[in-house]
Amino acid sequence: MSMQKGIYRHYKNRKQYHLMEIATHSExxxxxxxxxxxxxxxxxxxxxxxxxxxxxxxxxxxxPRFALEQTLD
Structure with missing residues (x-):
């Protein structure tokens, strides 16, 4: 699964979040x-x-739990 880095808005509190990276759990x-x-x-x-x-x-x-508002490519 891939997602674009960018600014997302949370469905519940309507506040913004910056999706910075997709990491892989080491274990x-x-x-x-x-x-x-x-x-x-x-x-x-x-x-x-x-x-x-x-x-x-x-x-x-x-x-969506987090809706993309702006990409930061």
Missing amino acids: TGEQLAIYRALYDDFGVWARPLAMFSETVEKDGETV
């Missing part, structure tokens, strides 16, 4: 999304790429 080989919050303390986070790119239900509608 399991699982792909991880490495991303930075673009607000408050600008913390850096990691979550499974499959979870970062999945869709979720919100108000009876299927939406």
Whole structure:
């Protein structure tokens, strides 16, 4: 699975995040999304790429967990 590096908006809090890199877990080989919050303390986070790119239900509608707003190629 591949995703574009860029600015994404989270479906729940509507805040922006910068997807910086796709990393590979050294033990399991699982792909991880490495991303930075673009607000408050600008913390850096990691979550499974499959979870970062999945869709979720919100108000009876299927939406992306993180929606791409701007690419940074």
